[in-house]
Amino acid sequence: MPKHLLVPTLALVGLFVCAPAVHTQGPLPGAVYDKDRKGEKPAPAPRRDLSGIWEPATPGGGIQGKGALAMESCRRDKATGRYVVQQNPPLTDTGYATVDCLKPEIEPPYTALGLERMRAHKPVEGYRMVPDAVNNDPILGCDPGGFPRVVLHNFRTSEILQTPTHMVMLYKFQKRYRTIWTDGRELPKDPQQPAWTTADRLPPEPRWWGYSVGRWVDDYTFVARTNGFQDDRTWLDNAGLPQSDTTEVEETYHRVDANHLELSIRITDPKLYTRPWVALDRLSLRLQSPNFDIQEMECSPSDQKHYYEFFGGQTGLDTDPAR
């Protein structure tokens, strides 16, 4: 390195090395995301506590745009063994079989019906993605994304409120919430004829977000189970993986230390999948400052209509059927 570049380079290196040491005691004040810092040593995990504002530890890490299972996505390069994206697939009128991401070896274990449902979906992301103009993704009309899609596609900043009887999950994406009961009630055994095992006078109705109950399996691991989804209008993710009224979801939250939480998701649905499968494997979440101001990502039907009129609706071919 030329001598005259040495001083500024060392100064910058010093800045990056020393900066983390300033903030090793806990979350930053909340103006920006608090990220993992090299060399930090978080305090031990608190006992039986998920509360706080959480953000994927890796920036963008909660966005499984290519689909569940696809945190490392796309076509595997034979030479390197790594997955790569086909950057610019052709736009054709042959059903938009455009490929940006091939991952057949890690497809979920579809039943015949599951495969049929998956193929009927026209997502705007994943290896079967189509232009906006011809998609049939329900959330792009502002239907609720539901659960677990809010986590599998778009786990953005979220807050967990913990009370003696339940957890409340507040999600930035679509600005939604759901409740996980911890008061000892059982999950309805038959979601089609549901009843709570508590004194609630009314049975739960089928829901976009299902019914959820959870319990601590040890001091640092909380497991929630969800069923009771109303129908197949919700997708599991942005790539069009199907969901149904018989889907069951198991979420596992493992508190690693004071700053980190790991989230895994397991899907069971004998109607659509031949066996249970793991859709999310230990997504690392980072605790944020308690005064972090979560932004709004609301879906507005009038905004979406405007977007499709002037942009999304114009992105296909003249031969496309109307969306």
Place this chain on the structure above:
Amino acid sequence: MRYRLLRTLGVALILLIASIPLLAHHGAAQFDVGKKVTVKGTVVEWFWANPHCFLRFDVAGDDGQVVHWNVELQSGPNILPQGFTRQTFKAGDQVTVTLEPVKNGRPLGRLQKVVLADGSTLPLGAGNPQN
């Protein structure tokens, strides 16, 4: 020379930070990825929304015909760190837009860089000549 090195490292850092929220509601099926087009025009509408903002602007061609362009950006909250706000553009502003066009040939694309009437460039860091 020292300034140039610092500037290069600084811009690289800003671009790294700015690229983090570049995650759309849709993939790249409709875009001619890697192709760049630069056009100069007059703002018609700046639409601030989720999941996509867009900028409509008119471009006068050499033949006198006006082409109505539209470029999309990410969600409002996602582009705030890049320097965009709800007040960044108003109708009548002169802009020079570099965009990645759609494949079907229509005057649509996704914004790569915009030079505003005052000479400033967004997203932050994109104005450096080395980019």
